[in-house]
Amino acid sequence: MGELGYLCIGYPEEYGGAGVDKITECIYMEELNRISAGIASAIMVQGGLATNPIFTFGTEEQKERYLVPAIKGEKIGAFALTEPDAGSDAASIKTRAVRDGDYYILNGSKTFITNAPICDYAIVAAYTNPEKRGEGINLFIVDDGTPGFTKGRKLSKVGNRSQETGELFLEDCRVHKSQMIGEKEGGGFAQLEHDLMVGRMIYAARSIGVATAAYEATVRYAKERVQFGRPISRFQSIRFRIAEMAMLIEVMKSYTYKVAWLLDQGKKCMKEASMAKLFCTETVQKIVTDAMQIHGGYGYMMEYPVQRYWRDARLYTITEGTSEIQHLIIARELGI
Ligand SMILES: Cc1cc2nc3c(=O)[nH]c(=O)nc-3n(C[C@H](O)[C@H](O)[C@H](O)COP(=O)(O)OP(=O)(O)OC[C@H]3O[C@@H](n4cnc5c(N)ncnc54)[C@H](O)[C@@H]3O)c2cc1C
Structure with missing residues (x-):
């Protein structure tokens, strides 16, 4: 789909998308789901939460490194907010990002993450300022292979089985500040x-x-x-x-x-x-x-x-x- 330009159709053509409107996106999602809801889920994340924050708030460098290859299908993205103890109450996440010079040290665990077992990078939500409930969160792009970033179990689901869902762990995972989405701390x-x-x-x-x-x-x-x-x-x-x-x-x-x-x-x-x-x-x-x-x-x-x-x-x-x-x-x- 990436090769054919069908993977992330909502983005502008300059990044490799098809620049379609939201009604077209709806019809596209309907048709994908009519055939395979699982495949559609993986594509939905790729064209949505795993790329949209980069498109809207990321730097041009982040767009070149992640958005463009994701649209082509050369990099698979995941979006990691949910944790074992934080689902609907997302503001209660425990993942922390502590500043250390030009780096942030990330610690936490994520579960139920679509595309996690096959991702090349994940957008991870973590508190930079836990004092500010909800507001002190930032999004970080973490590459697969970064020391301290590991993939856990592939979870076995009732349905949507052609989509891979899994766990992600961050253990003293050092991420350069340039991997944060947005310029300031908070507001994720x-x-x-x-x-x-x-x-x-x-x-x-x-x-x-x-x-x-x-x-x-x-x-x-x-x-x-x-x-x-x-x-x-x-x-x-x-x-x-x-x-x-x-x-x-x-x-x-x-x-x-x-x-x-x-x-x-x-x-x-x-x-x-x-x-x-x-x-x-x-x-x-x-x-x-x-x-x-x-x-x-x-x-x-x-x-x-x-x-x-x-x-x-x-x-x-x-x-x-x-x-x-x-x-x-x-x-x-x-x-x-
Ligand atoms: C297949 C699959 C894929 C997923 N993919 C992703 C992903 O890619 N990235 C990601 O970050 N997350 C993902 N999720 C997580 C998903 O977003 C959460 O499962 C969802 O937000 C619900 O959280 P929870 O499972 O912890 O349920 P809980 O929040 O524990 O809810 C349990 C029950 O309590 C109810 N409840 C909770 N709070 C209230 C309230 N205030 N009032 C009334 N009722 C309430 C809920 O409605 C629910 O019925 C995925 C989940 C699944 C199953």
């Missing part, structure tokens, strides 16, 4: 705000992709499977459920494209992005559950693809801010 979370908003739109698009795959498989199956002398697609309860799936997919698309359009207009849409993420990731759960039900016993067998859609979609209400966290964000944005 603020650097992520926009990316997280875009990430929520991407998760809505991912849900549409898996929902579409499940819907298409269900329509095919319902037309082929004969019981009581006729295809099950002729039974009203099955027809109604399939009609509802099609309707929900259309609603998911309309709202997600609205958020994409708002982002393309440069408008802040924290509330809308969270609403799209919450609505689409929860709605796809219903769609994949109904798809499996309509497949009957065959749906529960590994040889039919519908079980994979069900396993893959299950992740979506958990990552990039759980459904509960999306509720909190929406309520906060509503001012209540």
